[in-house]
Amino acid sequence: MIGSTLITVGRSLGVTLKQIFRGTVTEQYPEYKRPVYPRFRGRHRLNLHENGLEKCVGCSLCAAACPVDCIRVVAAENSADNRVSAGERYARIYEINLSRCIFCGYCELACPFDAITLGNDYELSEYSRSDLIYTKEMLLADPIKRTPVADAALYDTPTPYYRTDS
Amino acid sequence: MSAPELVGGSAADRERIAHELVTVTIDGRQVQVPKGTGLVEAAAAAGVEIPVFCYEPRVGAGIGACRMCLVEIEGMPKLQTGCTTPVTDGMVVHTAGTSEQAAAGQSATMEFLLLNHPLDCPVCDKGGECALQDLSFRYGSGKTRMTFRKRSLEKPIPISPTIALDRERCIMCFRCTRFSQEVAQDEELSAVNRGALSMIATFEDEPYRGPFSGNVTELCPVGALTSTQYRFKARPWEYEQAASVCGLCPVGCNVAVQSREGRVQRVLSRNHPEVDRGWLCDKGRFSYSHLYSEERILTPRRRGVRELEELGWEQALDELEGMIERAQGEVVLALSGSETLELAYALAKIVRQGAGSDRVVLPEQAADALDPFRVPISALAEAEEIVVFEECPVLDRAPLIELWLKQARRNGAHVTRIGPSGDIQRGRGEAALACQELAEKESALGKRLRAAERAILLWSGGGGAGGCHLAALAHALGLHEKEGSGALLLPASPNARGVAEAWAAAGDENRQPRQIGLLVVSGDEAASEPQVRQLAEHARATVALTLFAGDSGEWADLVLPATGYLERSGTMRNLEGRLQRLRGATGSPARRELSWLAELAGRLGVDLPGSEAALFTELSAKVLDGISLASLGDRAPLPPRVEAQTFEAARAESPPTLLGGPLELIRYRALFSGPEVEHVPELSFQRPAAEVEISPEDADRRGISGGNEVVVRSNGTRVTLRARINAALLPGMVRVAAEHCAELARGVEVSRP
Amino acid sequence: MAKAKHPILVLAGAEQGDLRALEDYRRAGGYASLEKARKLGPGATLEQIKQAAVRGRGGAGFQMGQKASFLPSPGQAKSPIYLVVNADESEPGAFKDREIINRVPHRLIEGIQIAALAIGAERCFVYIRGEYLSEYEVLSAALAEAEAAKLVSVPILVHRGAGAYICGEETALLESLEGKRGQPRSKPPFPALVGLYNSPTLINNVETIATVPKVIELGGEAYAKIGVKDSTGTRVFSLSGDVVRGGNYELPHGTSFRELIYDCGGGIAAGRKLKAIIPGGSSSPVLPADQVDLSMDFDSVQKAGSFLGSASVIVIDERACMVQLALRIGQFYMNESCGKCTPCREGTRWIEMILRKIEQGRASHAELDLLADVCDRVLGKCLCALGDSDAMAVASYVKHFRAEFEAHIEQGGCPYGDTSSLAGVRSPVDEIYRGRIGQEAAL
Numbered sequence A: 001m002i003g004s005t006l007i008t009v010g011r012s013l014g015v016t017l018k019q020i021f022r023g024t025v026t027e028q029y030p031e032y033k034r035p036v037y038p039r040f041r042g043r044h045r046l047n048l049h050e051n052g053l054e055k056c057v058g059c060s061l062c063a064a065a066c067p068v069d070c071i072r073v074v075a076a077e078n079s080a081d082n083r084v085s086a087g088e089r090y091a092r093i094y095e096i097n098l099s100r101c102i103f104c105g106y107c108e109l110a111c112p113f114d115a116i117t118l119g120n121d122y123e124l125s126e127y128s129r130s131d132l133i134y135t136k137e138m139l140l141a142d143p144i145k146r147t148p149v150a151d152a153a154l155y156d157t158p159t160p161y162y163r164t165d166s
Numbered sequence B: 001m002s003a004p005e006l007v008g009g010s011a012a013d014r015e016r017i018a019h020e021l022v023t024v025t026i027d028g029r030q031v032q033v034p035k036g037t038g039l040v041e042a043a044a045a046a047g048v049e050i051p052v053f054c055y056e057p058r059v060g061a062g063i064g065a066c067r068m069c070l071v072e073i074e075g076m077p078k079l080q081t082g083c084t085t086p087v088t089d090g091m092v093v094h095t096a097g098t099s100e101q102a103a104a105g106q107s108a109t110m111e112f113l114l115l116n117h118p119l120d121c122p123v124c125d126k127g128g129e130c131a132l133q134d135l136s137f138r139y140g141s142g143k144t145r146m147t148f149r150k151r152s153l154e155k156p157i158p159i160s161p162t163i164a165l166d167r168e169r170c171i172m173c174f175r176c177t178r179f180s181q182e183v184a185q186d187e188e189l190s191a192v193n194r195g196a197l198s199m200i201a202t203f204e205d206e207p208y209r210g211p212f213s214g215n216v217t218e219l220c221p222v223g224a225l226t227s228t229q230y231r232f233k234a235r236p237w238e239y240e241q242a243a244s245v246c247g248l249c250p251v252g253c254n255v256a257v258q259s260r261e262g263r264v265q266r267v268l269s270r271n272h273p274e275v276d277r278g279w280l281c282d283k284g285r286f287s288y289s290h291l292y293s294e295e296r297i298l299t300p301r302r303r304g305v306r307e308l309e310e311l312g313w314e315q316a317l318d319e320l321e322g323m324i325e326r327a328q329g330e331v332v333l334a335l336s337g338s339e340t341l342e343l344a345y346a347l348a349k350i351v352r353q354g355a356g357s358d359r360v361v362l363p364e365q366a367a368d369a370l371d372p373f374r375v376p377i378s379a380l381a382e383a384e385e386i387v388v389f390e391e392c393p394v395l396d397r398a399p400l401i402e403l404w405l406k407q408a409r410r411n412g413a414h415v416t417r418i419g420p421s422g423d424i425q426r427g428r429g430e431a432a433l434a435c436q437e438l439a440e441k442e443s444a445l446g447k448r449l450r451a452a453e454r455a456i457l458l459w460s461g462g463g464g465a466g467g468c469h470l471a472a473l474a475h476a477l478g479l480h481e482k483e484g485s486g487a488l489l490l491p492a493s494p495n496a497r498g499v500a501e502a503w504a505a506a507g508d509e510n511r512q513p514r515q516i517g518l519l520v521v522s523g524d525e526a527a528s529e530p531q532v533r534q535l536a537e538h539a540r541a542t543v544a545l546t547l548f549a550g551d552s553g554e555w556a557d558l559v560l561p562a563t564g565y566l567e568r569s570g571t572m573r574n575l576e577g578r579l580q581r582l583r584g585a586t587g588s589p590a591r592r593e594l595s596w597l598a599e600l601a602g603r604l605g606v607d608l609p610g611s612e613a614a615l616f617t618e619l620s621a622k623v624l625d626g627i628s629l630a631s632l633g634d635r636a637p638l639p640p641r642v643e644a645q646t647f648e649a650a651r652a653e654s655p656p657t658l659l660g661g662p663l664e665l666i667r668y669r670a671l672f673s674g675p676e677v678e679h680v681p682e683l684s685f686q687r688p689a690a691e692v693e694i695s696p697e698d699a700d701r702r703g704i705s706g707g708n709e710v711v712v713r714s715n716g717t718r719v720t721l722r723a724r725i726n727a728a729l730l731p732g733m734v735r736v737a738a739e740h741c742a743e744l745a746r747g748v749e750v751s752r753p
Numbered sequence C: 001m002a003k004a005k006h007p008i009l010v011l012a013g014a015e016q017g018d019l020r021a022l023e024d025y026r027r028a029g030g031y032a033s034l035e036k037a038r039k040l041g042p043g044a045t046l047e048q049i050k051q052a053a054v055r056g057r058g059g060a061g062f063q064m065g066q067k068a069s070f071l072p073s074p075g076q077a078k079s080p081i082y083l084v085v086n087a088d089e090s091e092p093g094a095f096k097d098r099e100i101i102n103r104v105p106h107r108l109i110e111g112i113q114i115a116a117l118a119i120g121a122e123r124c125f126v127y128i129r130g131e132y133l134s135e136y137e138v139l140s141a142a143l144a145e146a147e148a149a150k151l152v153s154v155p156i157l158v159h160r161g162a163g164a165y166i167c168g169e170e171t172a173l174l175e176s177l178e179g180k181r182g183q184p185r186s187k188p189p190f191p192a193l194v195g196l197y198n199s200p201t202l203i204n205n206v207e208t209i210a211t212v213p214k215v216i217e218l219g220g221e222a223y224a225k226i227g228v229k230d231s232t233g234t235r236v237f238s239l240s241g242d243v244v245r246g247g248n249y250e251l252p253h254g255t256s257f258r259e260l261i262y263d264c265g266g267g268i269a270a271g272r273k274l275k276a277i278i279p280g281g282s283s284s285p286v287l288p289a290d291q292v293d294l295s296m297d298f299d300s301v302q303k304a305g306s307f308l309g310s311a312s313v314i315v316i317d318e319r320a321c322m323v324q325l326a327l328r329i330g331q332f333y334m335n336e337s338c339g340k341c342t343p344c345r346e347g348t349r350w351i352e353m354i355l356r357k358i359e360q361g362r363a364s365h366a367e368l369d370l371l372a373d374v375c376d377r378v379l380g381k382c383l384c385a386l387g388d389s390d391a392m393a394v395a396s397y398v399k400h401f402r403a404e405f406e407a408h409i410e411q412g413g414c415p416y417g418d419t420s421s422l423a424g425v426r427s428p429v430d431e432i433y434r435g436r437i438g439q440e441a442a443l
Helices: A003-019 A062-064 A106-110 A134-140 B011-020 B039-047 B099-117 B131-139 B175-181 B213-221 B282-292 B313-328 B341-354 B368-373 B399-411 B431-440 B443-450 B466-477 B496-505 B530-538 B592-605 B610-622 B683-686 B695-701 C022-027 C032-052 C064-069 C095-105 C103-118 C134-150 C169-178 C206-218 C219-227 C255-262 C298-303 C322-336 C343-358 C365-378 C385-400 C404-411 C429-440
Strands: A044-046 A071-077 A090-095 A114-117 B021-026 B028-034 B070-075 B093-094 B157-160 B163-165 B190-192 B199-201 B225-227 B240-246 B255-258 B263-269 B301-303 B308-310 B332-333 B359-360 B384-392 B414-419 B455-460 B486-490 B518-522 B542-546 B558-563 B571-573 B579-582 B664-666 B692-693 B709-714 B718-725 B733-737 B747-751 C081-086 C123-128 C156-160 C199-203 C236-240 C246-253 C274-278 C310-319
Touching: A044 A134, A062 A106, A071 B313, A090 A134, A090 B384, A090 C123, A106 A114, B011 B301, B011 B308, B028 B039, B070 B099, B099 C343, B099 C365, B163 B733, B163 C095, B175 B190, B175 B213, B175 B399, B213 B225, B213 B263, B240 B579, B263 B359, B282 B683, B282 C022, B301 B313, B313 B518, B313 B558, B313 B592, B332 B341, B332 B530, B332 B747, B341 B496, B341 B518, B341 B571, B341 B592, B341 B610, B359 B530, B368 B486, B384 B399, B384 B431, B384 B443, B399 B414, B414 B431, B431 B443, B443 C255, B496 B610, B518 B530, B530 C298, B571 B610, B592 C206, B610 C246, B692 B695, B695 B718, B747 C404, C022 C103, C022 C134, C032 C064, C032 C103, C064 C103, C064 C199, C081 C103, C081 C169, C081 C206, C095 C103, C095 C134, C095 C206, C095 C236, C103 C123, C103 C134, C103 C199, C103 C206, C123 C169, C134 C156, C169 C199, C199 C206, C246 C255, C246 C274, C255 C274, C255 C310, C322 C343, C322 C385, C343 C365, C343 C385, C343 C404, C365 C385, C365 C404
Parallel strands: B021 B093, B332 B359, B332 B518, B384 B414, B384 B455, B455 B486, B518 B542, B542 B558, B664 B733, B692 B718, C081 C123, C081 C199, C123 C156, C236 C310
Antiparallel strands: A044 A114, A071 A090, B021 B028, B070 B093, B157 B163, B163 B225, B190 B199, B240 B255, B255 B263, B301 B308, B301 B558, B571 B579, B664 B747, B692 B733, B709 B718, B709 B747, C236 C246, C274 C310
């Protein structure tokens, strides 16, 4: 009886003693940022062609695919003096409500032109909810803060061709 | 699957029916269909899909152009097209589902169709509701073997301000050209060039000008013909749809109103086979954007020192309440006939019960005299004899009727038009006389009408009393006893019958004040009526409920914003007497009438519910035999005919003699006129030209030739217009669209300047 | 002209010169058959035509008597019966109808009158190719003469086409005659039941109709003895291509290609070798030179994998590059496709594009297989025979001369260099088509 109690106590002490000699696991976020997995799905980005035109043609397929209905696209027609995208049509308004977004990546899969891709940023806190509605200009711009990304070679799953690191 | 059992009827009946049926086997499923059924329909009855692109029974028999419906028929050496093959008894058919040969044919067609078709589905307005997209998803191969550059052509080409043509996407199904040539019969669209260079075109650079052109955008199975107004506005999965009814003319076409983010984006047909057969006129289809015109009034306005000034609703209702009080029962209500029954009833209740007056100006009305001769509009297509008393062109009053008349003529009907420019030329105001003559005197036409099994009479213009004259003729011809025969009156306004009923239901007293303390004008149409305008001059105060300040803005003391028919819910009664439901597609930027009317009613101590449904229940109990809103359904049924009674029609009289000039002016309201059209820039090309139509005889006598600039004058009014010679017009008459008439009187003189 | 040892029927009397004047035609026994037919009456006349087993000379080779028997009898028909003569001879290689109209116009008119009598037609139409202006004038003059001599009891209207190959297809011809865009109609219903203006209509080729007077003159049974079984009577063969004396030769069915090419046509110049024969106009599959002893009748040619069609024999000698020939034929059909049905409109163009790539030596072996597959996918899927013709003809070149196609691919160009008899000769179609595509489509 007493013997078994002592054994139990001894075992738990053993665990404690073992942990004493281990290093700390606490990470000093935000001073230190742990690199995210290369396929980590963070804030969206809208991409441009090399010639500067927007890849997005405002087809709303992302909005159709979105399970939480957080994307709003209003299209318009390109004209000779206002050419925004490569085709006939462009997104006059492109908004993502990031407070609703669940970062599922369906929009990225639905996009026929690789115009919208999910980046790696996850630091999206704002003081006001309305600030979380990202407009086209915000999505087109480079993110202010960059999230470190782990080396893809460390993992045995391929990174999709359309992912851009951010 | 076994053949469907025929149930009911006697053994002889069953045998008779069985005689007219043929049995076909499609993919191993046996089905019995009536003799002469097309293979595509027979397959559908058997639960087998035969995909099609070019086949559209509404534009005519199958032409076998797209080759998508290739099937194997036992005993035939080659693959056959399902759309051109009527089934015969004992036919054994294998579709692509079971026949390798047919599947090869179909996949070849699919490959050829996609060979030069651009893959711009994300950009294309048809994407998401495209027959080619859907069928290639199901039947097409995932890969292309085409290694050459696809054909690229100039695009989009505006073939009219309302329709854009993308020739790259066109798959040459000829639906649009067949519609133009065989349904609308405007011959505006045709195919040019041949082979791989074939393309759809209008004549040179002329726009597709025709009252029904918009239907081609709905017929097109791909995104080749699209609406310019809808261009890039929404995708098919983004809109909300309301199953409503067009409120612009008395036909009451069933429409699907699609809106996105609170704005109507387009109007499509909903195909009520008895009313519109899936067609719409361009006014009904394209005029919705008048709702978003910058000139629309959204807030109440009061006549200020110089101009109208805006005020809040509270103030406006105070003002209106004060006006009603000051009028002391001397109130007149002018209704347009474009109100729903519910709105007209609410207005009537306020005037009759709240203001204590029973004086009303109703639109040219359709009496119930024709109810024993009621027929669905679609009966026109099957009729043998049709007589149209056409003082106003049918096209301008009820455009879809014109399409049905064309269909009737193609089906072999005799269509006789009696009017100033008809087959039998009669002057203005003589329709009643012509009607009476036809009933009383022997004539070839009368004989044909009596002999015909299915004869239909139409009355277009020539006064609201026309219904009685027409009923007398219909009665004399015994049309109430013949199935498929009947008589219809085309009223000038969409819901003339309905508003009269609503007015009658709102009270049973008859107080007719001599003076006008307050004139309440409902709707833009009433505001543009010269008669109403005269009343406004005598009225001490005037309030107008309108979408646009236009006419009433000049004389109304208080202008209240109205809502459009696409924003309203309620019911309307069309020219057949069919009660149809409107369902508001979007909220209105202006306050709903029923909301403030209910508030006003509360102030006046009138019990008025604020919802359409409650108003309908009240109305229904009073005048509609207690029918429920639900019984109207999505495609409203036609009420049954009522028992015919003998009655004396008033004797028709010859029209009064002319004053002012030797030529009689026919002032007509063209189809493409009114505020709904004026505020839509895309439709301006359809509006009536500043022309005067004159007969060749009168033109010769005055030395006028077509295209000349002429002066039309009467009583000191002079209007300069371009002359157009109309060989069908009765000498002594001239026709000018109302919007170009100014103040011209009935008798005019036309001369070179 | 044909040699005397053969019976000359259709062109009889015109051996020495044109037989245009009514007087001359009558002197040669003209219009006697019409008299005879009138005495026989409609039923017996039709019976004679049926016994003669005259197969259509236009291309499809359907028996005229049989076609006529599908028509309702004049008493039963709700609408008038029409006779339409197809003189829209546009097949590359065919020029026999023009010879018949030019030389013996009255025989055609007489044939029309007899046929109209036999079927009880109310009115006859001759749809003549627009480019045949002088033939139109000859026929019109002859018609005026015959009308003046009160020989025409059923009115004949001669209508000129506007230059589309497809209008030689019977239903497209009817559409064009009705004033519509010349595009074929879906069959069934066949014109015999629903034809011109939705009325029962018999449509026959000029040569078929011009055979009728001789059938009546000789009697159906006697006529059927000429030629071979199932291909009765004589035929006007249009001989063209690499041959010394091209022209029209009237020979009985069953004569061999060798006799036509070498005995009548004088063989190929400079002793060059025969490479291939196109037996029935550009739409018929090509036959290799070893078929030269084949009998020229419907069934034998069909058994050899081609069609006698309009009996327009095109001779090809060893200088010709078969890829270039296939390309020219492909271009012709691409240009003449009416654009109504999908496989023909898109397929003919695709075939032409692949052929051109092969001819220029830019193609791969896979594309040659693709070409064969595209031909297969067009074949039997089209609304009328035009797409099928293109697919069958092109496929036959690939089948019989695959080595030449492969040589183009492997050598990156034409193995003949500039020596091919077709080298540098661009077809007018090519000029027009490329020009227009260049402007409108920028390929």
